Amino acid sequence: MGKKILVIGGVAAGATAAAKARRTDETAEITILEKNGYVSFANCGIPYYIGNVIKSRNSLLLQNAKSLKKRYNIDVYTNTEAIRIDPDKKIVFAKNNRDENLTFNYDKLILCNGAKTIIPQIEGISEIDYFTVRSIEDMDKIKDFIEDHKPESACVIGAGYIGIETSEALMHCGLKVTVVEALPHILPTFSPEVSLKIYEKMSSCGITLKTETKIVKTYKQDNKIILLSEKGESFTTDLLIIATGVKPDVELAKTAGLEIGLAGGVMVNSRMETSVADIYAAGDLVEKKDIITGNYILAPLAGPANREGRVAGCNAAGGNLEYKGTLRTAIVSFENACCAQTGLSHKEAIKYGFDASFTYTEDPNHVEYYPDPKYIFIKLIFDRKTGKILGAEASGENGVERRIDVISTAIFAGLTVYDLGEIDFCYSPPYGAAKDPVNISGLVATNFINGSSLITPQQFLEIYSSELQILDVRTRIEFKSYRVKNARNIYVNDLRESIAELDKNRPVYIYCAVGYRGYVATKLLRSYGFDAYNISGGIEAIKRTAKIKSMEVIDAGNS
Known part of the structure; x- marks a missing residue:
């Protein structure tokens, strides 16, 4: 008879750990204890079943005790909660929903009992x-x-x-x-x-x-x-x-004397081994290594939990895998609007000592001449000295997930903003453009590092006043629809012939719709000796930032 592998908790980490342990060692005795009635289910699909988007309840039930036994020869005890661990005797004490006390011996133990909802302190x-x-x-x-x-x-x-x-x-x-x-x-x-x-x-x-x-x-x-x-x-x-939100459910881990990290989760190494011999842990219970900073953080996400479970299960069964860490890549949507992110935020990057800056770009998910283009707003965070990509955020309606996944992959592979502009993307009018939004994001960041005189909307709004020389280089029709207050309009194509209209002794703050025409105008004016600055992300980014700051800087309507 093989070694006894006991897994506490199912779902993303636990069920994955047990299945990987079986694939690694056919002779092992593998048992899962799950305190709820369902051992493997798609918890990320729960809101969509509540809202009747997913019609079948059964489609959320990925495996059950019977199917896990049949396919993987894994014994499952549902409605059975582990209460205490004796790591010296290698015994887990549990209680089921019939109030029966049970004990389980193990050679290797994998804790995957997850996190619990944070209930706010509210009177009553x-x-x-x-x-x-x-x-x-x-x-x-x-x-x-x-x-x-x-x-x-x-x-x-x-x-x-x-x-x-x-x-x-x-x-x-x-x-x-x-x-x-x-x-x-x-x-x-x-x-x-x-x-x-x-x-x-x-x-x-x-x-x-x-x-x-x-x-x-x-x-x-x-x-x-x-x-x-x-x-x-x-x-x-x-x-x-x-x-x-949620926090790691560490009470059981504490009974075994496991080390708890500063963020409140169980500490593990790259093999998902805890501080106590023969006990592994994975999922929302543990602190994860941030790939960019090397710090240990909480990241209660299904993807990392699944990968950690795989590593823990393999190693508990005698294999040798390592978990490299997480970038917290994630996405959320409401109807057709979605936001996605990967890596560090700008604030986090500053906190961790990077010489961090960011750029905004907004480009269509496919060429504009193909019907129904949807613009993707990308905030790219990077180190100004090295070009190291530190993170990204994006919002839009179509293609957001693809771009964040690419940037996540680039960070994982150690690429820089210089590389983003060179990545090959598949292109056909229904699917993209010759320059993908990720390419453009990388090129804008590269230009910024190389001295393209780019300023953020936040920096612009901090100094905004009616005395500034503000130049809108969009078409007259665009300018009439809405514009920054006190801006003057010279279309970028007419700028060479109209340079004399600008005051060369004062800085010029330039914007277009989303940034590119402003960049062209800035380069042109600087070649003529102007102190010119392009506002990152154009008027669309200015509008967003002004709305957040409750600043009335946009004029709408004809003029």
């Missing part, structure tokens, strides 16, 4: 019926409540990934939805100018969004849930969802 919350969105059981409770009670309204506390996706699902169920977020903007891991795409889409769909709003008290009145904010606002709802 323990007296209120609220829902979380983590498990099939959670999903069923929400579906049953909607079907049985026919709620008219819902409130989602938290505007991260799960909060956004769940609010969309509840909207599809016909509910009037309010989303409350304590931080200044939705999707806090994104820059506000990027997440604005989803904010505007949610608003246009009738979602009420309340940012910088912290709920401090709740109570029930006439079968309604009343929520009170720190600012004295009151919200009334029929259905309450808590989506304020």
Whole structure:
């Protein structure tokens, strides 16, 4: 008989670990303990089933105890929670839903018991019926409540990934939805100018969004849930969802004396080994190595959990794999608007000591002459000294995921912004352009490093006044539709003949729609001795930034 491999927890990390262990060692005795009723399910699909986008509940159930036994010869105990670990005797103590105490011996133990929802400190919350969105059981409770009670309204506390996706699902169920977020903007891991795409889409769909709003008290009145904010606002709802993030569920790990890291997760090495011999860990439970900084962080995402589970399962069964780390590459959508990110944000890059800067570009997902182009807004973060790509964020409606995946791959491979401009992309009018948005993003960053006199919209708005010399180099028709206040319009094609109209003794701040024509104009004026600056991302980026800063700098209408 082979070694005993015990896996605690299923889903992305646990089920993957067990399956990989079996593929590595056919003779091992492999057992999974899962505290819930379902050992392997697509938890990322839960909001889409709630919202009736995914019609079949069974499609979310990827494996069950019977199928895992049949295909992989893995024994599964569902509704069985591990309570304590004795690492010296290599015993796990557990209890099932019949209140029976069980013990399991192991040679190798893999902890994949994940994370738990962070419940905010709200007065009265323990007296209120609220829902979380983590498990099939959670999903069923929400579906049953909607079907049985026919709620008219819902409130989602938290505007991260799960909060956004769940609010969309509840909207599809016909509910009037309010989303409350304590931080200044939705999707806090994104820059506000990027997440604005989803904010505007949610608003246009009738979602009420309340940012910088912290709920401090709740109570029930006439079968309604009343929520009170720190600012004295009151919200009334029929259905309450808590989506304020998750934290590693480390209580079981602590019983075995496992080292807990500064971020609050179990510490592991590249082989997913913990600080205690013969105990591995993977998934949302553990801290992960950030590929760019080398620091250990939390990244509760399905992709890293799956890869970590594979490494842990292989090594527990006698193999030799290493996990290289994560870039936290992720995407979220609301209807047809989506945001994606990879690597560090600009603030994080500064925090970790990089000489970091960023550029904005906005280009169509395919050539403009092909019907229905959709523009992709990309914020590329990089080191000014080395050209090292540090991260990227993007928003749009079509092709966003492809571009962020490419940049993620470039970071993983150690490429620089100089390389981004040279990458070969497949091109046909329905699918792209001769210069892909990623190419352009890399070229703009390269030009910036090489001294192209690029400034960010944030820098421009910090110095904005009616005294500035601001030049709009778009067409007259574009200029008439909307423009920066106090800007003058000279179309880029007419600039050579109109240079005398500009004051050479004052700086010129130039913009077009999204950046390229502004770049051409800036190069031209600088060749004539002007102190000219191109505003990164053009007026579209200025509009985004001004809206976030609540600055009235855009004139609309004919003139």
